[in-house]
Amino acid sequence: MRVRTVRSGRTTLCLWALLCAAIAFSAQTSAAQATLAIRGAKVYPISGPPIEHGVLLVANGKIVAVGEEGKIKIPRGATIEDAVAKVVMPGIVDSHSHIGIIANPMAEDSGDANEGSGPIQPGLRALDAIDPADPNIRMATAGGVTTANIMPGSGNVMGGQTAYVKLRGNTIEQMLIPGTIGGMKMANGENPKHYGAKDKAPMTRMEEAALARGIYEKAAQYKAKWDAYNKAVTAGDKTAKQPDRDLDLDPVVEVLEGKRVVHNHTHRADDIMTALRLSDEFHYRLVVQHGTESCEVASELAKRHVPVSFTIVDSPGGKLETINLDLGCPAALEKAGVKVAFNTDDPITSSRLIIRQAALAVRGGMSEESALKGLTIYPAEMLDLGDRIGTLDPGKDADFIVLSGPPFSVYTHVLETWIEGQKVFDRSNPQDLRYATGGFGVGDRFPASPRGGN
Amino acid sequence: MRALRGFTLLICVAASPALVAQNFAVLAEHLYTMADGTQGGPGLVLIRDGKIEAVRTGPHQQPPDGYTVLKATFVTPGLIDTDTTAGISGAYNVRADQDQDEATDPNTADVRSLDSFNPNERLLQVLNQYGVTTVQTAPGPRNPVAGRAGIFKTAAPGSASPTVEQLAVRQESAMVFNLGDNPKDTYGKKDKAPATRMKTAEIIRHALSDAKAYEEKWDKWKKEGSDISKQPSRDMKLEALLPVVDGKLPAIFNAYRADDIDTAIRIGNEFHLHYMLASVTEGYLITDAIRRAGVPCLLGPVMQRFQSLETANATFENPAILKRAGIPIALMTGLEDYVPKNRILLFEAGIAAANGLGMEQAVRTVTADAAKVLSIDDRVGSLAPGKDADVALFDGDPFEYTSHVLAVLVGGQVSYQRSK
Numbered sequence: 001m002r003v004r005t006v007r008s009g010r011t012t013l014c015l016w017a018l019l020c021a022a023i024a025f026s027a028q029t030s031a032a033q034a035t036l037a038i039r040g041a042k043v044y045p046i047s048g049p050p051i052e053h054g055v056l057l058v059a060n061g062k063i064v065a066v067g068e069e070g071k072i073k074i075p076r077g078a079t080i081e082d083a084v085a086k087v088v089m090p091g092i093v094d095s096h097s098h099i100g101i102i103a104n105p106m107a108e109d110s111g112d113a114n115e116g117s118g119p120i121q122p123g124l125r126a127l128d129a130i131d132p133a134d135p136n137i138r139m140a141t142a143g144g145v146t147t148a149n150i151m152p153g154s155g156n157v158m159g160g161q162t163a164y165v166k167l168r169g170n171t172i173e174q175m176l177i178p179g180t181i182g183g184m185k186m187a188n189g190e191n192p193k194h195y196g197a198k199d200k201a202p203m204t205r206m207e208e209a210a211l212a213r214g215i216y217e218k219a220a221q222y223k224a225k226w227d228a229y230n231k232a233v234t235a236g237d238k239t240a241k242q243p244d245r246d247l248d249l250d251p252v253v254e255v256l257e258g259k260r261v262v263h264n265h266t267h268r269a270d271d272i273m274t275a276l277r278l279s280d281e282f283h284y285r286l287v288v289q290h291g292t293e294s295c296e297v298a299s300e301l302a303k304r305h306v307p308v309s310f311t312i313v314d315s316p317g318g319k320l321e322t323i324n325l326d327l328g329c330p331a332a333l334e335k336a337g338v339k340v341a342f343n344t345d346d347p348i349t350s351s352r353l354i355i356r357q358a359a360l361a362v363r364g365g366m367s368e369e370s371a372l373k374g375l376t377i378y379p380a381e382m383l384d385l386g387d388r389i390g391t392l393d394p395g396k397d398a399d400f401i402v403l404s405g406p407p408f409s410v411y412t413h414v415l416e417t418w419i420e421g422q423k424v425f426d427r428s429n430p431q432d433l434r435y436a437t438g439g440f441g442v443g444d445r446f447p448a449s450p451r452g453g454n
Numbered sequence: 455m456r457a458l459r460g461f462t463l464l465i466c467v468a469a470s471p472a473l474v475a476q477n478f479a480v481l482a483e484h485l486y487t488m489a490d491g492t493q494g495g496p497g498l499v500l501i502r503d504g505k506i507e508a509v510r511t512g513p514h515q516q517p518p519d520g521y522t523v524l525k526a527t528f529v530t531p532g533l534i535d536t537d538t539t540a541g542i543s544g545a546y547n548v549r550a551d552q553d554q555d556e557a558t559d560p561n562t563a564d565v566r567s568l569d570s571f572n573p574n575e576r577l578l579q580v581l582n583q584y585g586v587t588t589v590q591t592a593p594g595p596r597n598p599v600a601g602r603a604g605i606f607k608t609a610a611p612g613s614a615s616p617t618v619e620q621l622a623v624r625q626e627s628a629m630v631f632n633l634g635d636n637p638k639d640t641y642g643k644k645d646k647a648p649a650t651r652m653k654t655a656e657i658i659r660h661a662l663s664d665a666k667a668y669e670e671k672w673d674k675w676k677k678e679g680s681d682i683s684k685q686p687s688r689d690m691k692l693e694a695l696l697p698v699v700d701g702k703l704p705a706i707f708n709a710y711r712a713d714d715i716d717t718a719i720r721i722g723n724e725f726h727l728h729y730m731l732a733s734v735t736e737g738y739l740i741t742d743a744i745r746r747a748g749v750p751c752l753l754g755p756v757m758q759r760f761q762s763l764e765t766a767n768a769t770f771e772n773p774a775i776l777k778r779a780g781i782p783i784a785l786m787t788g789l790e791d792y793v794p795k796n797r798i799l800l801f802e803a804g805i806a807a808a809n810g811l812g813m814e815q816a817v818r819t820v821t822a823d824a825a826k827v828l829s830i831d832d833r834v835g836s837l838a839p840g841k842d843a844d845v846a847l848f849d850g851d852p853f854e855y856t857s858h859v860l861a862v863l864v865g866g867q868v869s870y871q872r873s874k
Contacts, residue, residue, distance in 0.1 A: 104766065105760045105761075105762065105765075106760055107762070313794035314757075314796075314797060314798045315577060315796045315797070316545055316795070317544070317545030317576075317577070317793070317794075317795040318545070318547050318790065318795035320547075322793050323545060323546060347761070348793060350757065350759075353757070353805075356855055359855035359856060360855055362856045363855055363856050363858065408855055408856055409854060410853050410854055410855050411807075411854075413808075437769050437770045437771050437809055438768050438770055440767045440769075442767065443760070443767070
């Protein structure tokens with residue numbers, strides 16, 4: 001930054017020399033400090049069996065090595081963090097969250113998830129409403145969440161474009177994962193029917209499906225026009241007329257082209273079948289979100305390789321479509337060969353307790369191995385990020401958490417959360433601890449930035 | 455699964471509809487009686503005719519003949535949810551099954567949860583399956599003077615479809631008063647009173663003051679010869695409040711924000727009520743004031759959502775902080791108006807246990823301490839001879855996410871047993 005202010009040649013030269021020296025020095029120290037070694041913990045790489053006394057090596061925001069203590073060479077000068085008797089696993093991926101878009105505390109104007117002005121809203125982007133200062137984001141890191149799929153709500157048949165983010169940074173641009181465009185939120189069943197009370201469509205599940213088919217047909221036609229135009233231009237046709245651009249249809253075309261996954265809020269077995277029917281008809285990729293009755297149609301999901309991002313709440317009901325909630329459902333899906341992720345649907349459940357979601361599925365009969373995958377690699381795959389996050393393997397992002405004990409014990413706490421080699425949550429820091437337990441002032445948007453006013 | 459060996463016999467017998475009351479011998483690797491003595495060692499609980507017959511602690515206990523043997527890793531008294539809407543607020547959350555808030559008048563002292571209680575409500579079954587055997591079911595949070603709570607079992611021995619009378623431990627257990635956002639949101643929006651916290655307090659004070667005046671009027675009439683032509687006209691709301699101002703029926707003040715809790719204490723003290731605090735979300739901020747008032751606290755679910763400004767400061771550590779401050783505490787689940795439709799006491803106590811309260815104290819909080827706060831400790835809350843045989847059996851630490859409730863007994867009979 002300082003270089004820009006330098007004007008005179010001689011001073012420039014002099015400063016350049018100083019600067020080069022400084023860069024050389026800092027490069028040297030950062031090379032020494034850049035490698036972080038977490039040593040002694042029980043490490044769950046997820047891609048392989050747990051390592052009782054493991055070492056995790058991290059440099060430049062990436063995982064360098066994972067293995068047994070003694071077999072992994074820790075470079076000289078590396079920062080060593082002792083984690084004996086602790087547990088290390090990949091950062092948790094929440095495939096269904098509303099943090100930042102339904103802010104804490106919930107008040108009349110703090111909710112931006114549901115654009116209730118019409119049921120088809122593909123042009124909306126969650127990223128335009130996410131508040132990076134929402135305390136819920138800090139609370140999610142206190143629960144071990146490092147990556148989230150932040151979505152519009154389920155009040156619309158097509159609710160808008162979702163955002164795949166890392167939970168760091170002061171702007172949405174810093175949060176968004178480079179190279180991702182997010183998914184498309186859809187919903188069927190009870191929620192979009194709220195329009196019926198205003199004498200507007202949809203009033204029935206029939207109309208919800210009809211509206212969905214309508215937008216896909218429209219997008220298919222739009223795509224055909226553009227394809228024809230592009231083909232003509234490529235063939236050298238200078239008279240070809242360019243179709244008008246439609247901001248609503250572009251993202252739907254991305255769904256049809258397989259670039260954007262549909263995250264479909266759907267609970268009841270027949271609603272899940274409607275979601276499958278639509279994805280069969282228009283050949284798009286689908287993640288069943290919630291999937292309360294998904295185990296009833298497990299074979300249909302398995303046949304199509306459609307995964308379920310499951311939400312567990314503590315008791316059934318609260319709405320008709322969740323009346324058959326059953327802790328045994330994830331286990332039944334596992335048995336049928338369906339991949340299951342666990343989400344918070346925050347604020348429906350708290351991101352601080354996302355591990356509890358998977359633990360309750362273990363209570364319901366799921367294997368610990370699949371439950372751990374359901375917090376890490378499976379949701380990562382559902383966001384097309386399986387090659388980047390979700391396991392502790394060399395080359396992947398250094399997103400990991402340190403736990404005080406076995407992952408699925410109620411008495412275990414998340415001690416540290418790291419994103420790309422940077423610590424974003426530390427339970428030993430009283431400021432951070434508040435986000436783990438809650439308490440007075442946690443709802444402050446900028447608690448760490450005193451401005452010194454008054 | 456090892457703990458389940460004793461179950462084969464039980465399943466055969468319990469399936470018989472013409473069931474004669476059985477006697478049970480509950481063998482525990484870790485027995486938490488919550489009566490006097492150290493907790494958590496091995497032991498045996500004998501159950502006869504619906505009551506605890508005897509408790510024997512120590513290893514190598516031999517169940518006597520004539521008892522059906524149940525084995526479990528952990529055994530505790532049945533859990534007590536000290537303030538919930540289960541039974542009057544149904545799982546479907548549609549108008550047909552929502553009977554918790556008579557939001558047509560800010561003073562509904564004359565209503566009783568007893569008269570809305572649906573013994574066949576599936577949420578009661580769900581609670582029972584998680585070890586909850588007793589609930590205090592209270593009117594919802596909307597009216598400043600909301601009406602009377604009752605205390606009920608979540609199942610009745612020997613009856614698949616009991617009446618509310620069969621379930622009742624106390625048909626009328628407390629009068630509920632609500633402070634904070636709920637009353638003003640309910641009525642203020644309709645341009646009715648209360649629209650502010652000031653008015654909510656005034657409505658409550660008015661009702662209590664009127665009840666005193668009503669009592670004096672009747673006393674005077676009786677003293678002056680009980681002339682029927684001069685008899686004061688009856689007022690069901692004021693009559694319902696008489697035992698409250700007389701200190702015979704406890705008052706429950708539901709308050710979340712610290713200043714609302716303080717308002718509850720102010721009113722409770724002004725009218726010399728026998729009262730307790732409920733929800734108490736920000737209680738940890740004013741432990742001194744609560745301890746000075748000397749009142750017990752029914753603490754709201756620690757996993758409650760930050761769904762309003764008054765619950766924005768909720769902390770998992772509230773039970774631990776209040777307990778450390780020497781305040782008598784119990785836990786409650788209150789009202790949920792979306793998913794989940796009811797919080798589960800067992801889960802809430804687990805989060806409290808893991809956030810400073812500790813396992814044994816958490817068990818005590820939802821059993822013996824809860825019974826004491828509700829003055830039903832002569833019947834429930836501990837496993838001691840003569841108490842109701844309400845027992846929860848677990849295959850591990852009750853609060854562990856991955857443990858299971860193996861069986862639940864209410865009044866000495868099995869109300870739930872795990873099928874797998």
